[in-house]
Amino acid sequence: MSDPRPLLLRRGPLLLTALLLCALPFYLDAFWLRIGLFSMAAAxxxxxxxxxxxxxxxxxxxxAFFLAVGAYGYVWLAGEPGxxxxxxxxxxxxVLLAGAAGGLFSPVAGRVKGIYLGVATLALVFLGHHVxxxxxxxxxxxxxxxVPPLELGGFTFAESDPGLTVLGVPFGAEERLWYLGLALFAVTWFTARGLLRGRPGRALAAVRDSETAAAVMGVHVARYRSAAFVVSSMxxxxxxxxxxxxFRRVVPDYFSLALSVDYLAMIVIGGLGSVAGATAGAVFVTALPLLMTRYADQLPLVATPGSGGGSIGPTEASRYLYGAxxxxxxxxxxxGLHGLARRLRARLRRRPTVTGPPGTGPSSGPDRTDPDTPSGTTGTTGTTGTDDTSARAKEHTP
Structure with a gap:
């Protein structure tokens, strides 16, 4: 059922969030902008x-292997030697190179599943790190x-022009990359949601729930599983x-197994199969170690970086926290977090039962489908007016 609310009311929170994100570089310092950049990349x-x-x-x-392909592919293609x-x-x-790497591995992804596919992809990380x-x-x-700086139409996303100011605010590398990251994340957000709402998303959900049932409905299971691997790699x-x-510099040790585990933590904490949930989980997992590193001297049992001692470091402490x-x-x-937010919205939309004169019963809201959940989970917001029904029955009792 379509949402009866006006378009501006439905899109209002999204527009306000976009305006807020665009205004942040004018008020935040470089540290917070770096956290935002890393979070957008992780998302x-x-x-x-x-x-x-x-x-x-x-x-x-x-x-982590496909992230390394994208990072090093850009560095080699845009730099010297290269x-x-x-x-x-x-x-x-x-991006196409990462998709091609996923395409080379897609025959395996189309035929292997479960823990066997996890072990096969685990080999990619060790092989890639060795290379x-x-x-x-x-x-x-x-x-x-x-890393060579990105340049579009003569505008460089680096501090090549330190005199650039916008509304009295100096725009360095972080401020410029912030808007680049927002643009790339917006493209990711809308393309992923469109994919989930369309036929490919429904087919992938059917493959996830039951490969036999999906095949009976005409879904080419191996082809869709391979396509999902290619899209994810891109x-x-x-x-x-x-x-x-x-980062402005890429090193092999960053693209290790720990990074792959971090990404699994992101989607589990945020909510599987949800674009908004993956975004929330990415922000949580990415920002937590950076914040703990900055405020380590104010946290109990956490040692400041380089101080040594018997306390655990901020990176280890953050892993314990998001593991918990x-x-x-x-x-x-x-x-995940997306499911919690969805249930909270459903409770806020639920109207309480109101007892009125005869003939006026409580109204029940329409069913709504969450567009961010591929399986089409619905939440009913209606209530039952039992008190009002009892009152009318007593009036007609002789």
Missing amino acids: IGAVGLGLLSGTAGQLSLGH PGLPPAVATVLA LLTADSVTGGFNGRS YAGLAGVLLALS AIVVILLYAPD
Whole structure:
């Protein structure tokens, strides 16, 4: 059933959020903008993994490999040594390169599932890390390579022009990359939601729920599972490009198994198969260690970086915390933060029972379908007017 509310009322929160995000660089310092940049890059990659694991039901532990393909692909294509292509062209080709890597692995993803697919993708991480360390001419080896800045139409997303100011605010690399990250994340958000709402999303959900039933309905199971792997790899490649631009230097040790586990934590905490949930989980997992590092001297049992001692470091402490968050989510909210938010909205929309004169009963709201959930979960907001019915019965009793 379509939403009867006016378009402005339905899109109002989204527009306000977009305006708020666009205004943040004028008020936040570089540290908070870096957190936002890393979170947006992580959200792009988490949305891709959510499509693969949450919607298509395929376990992948190799997401870090495809992020590395996107990051190093951009660095090599746009830098020296390398073809030295325009950075915008290198960005597109790096995303396509990550998709091609996913396409080469897609025959395995189309025929293997469950823990077996997880082990197969795990091999990609170790293989990729070995290649990054040994292919010095392309990757720079252990020390990595510096990242060429992105340039679009003569505008450079770096501090090449320190005199640039907008409304009295100096715009450095973080401020410029902030709007680039917003644009890339907006493209990811709308394309992923459109995919979930369309026929591909319904087909992937059917494959996840029952491959036999999906095949009976005419869904080519192997083809859709392979396509999901390719699309997820392309999102990961785009996230890798944005990460490389944000870090300004890429090193092999960043793209390790721990990064793949972090991405699994993002989609589990946020909610499997949900674009908004993957975004919320990415912000939580990405921002927590950075915040704990900055405020380590004010937190109990957490040692400041480089101080040593018997206390745990902020990175380890953050992993313990979101590990505990995963356990709590799995026990009390298996659908993640997005499911909690959806149930909270349903409670707020539910109208209380009102006792009125005869002939006036409580109204029940229409069923609404959450567009962010591929399986089409619905929530009924109606109530039953039992008190009013009893009152009318007493009036007609002789």
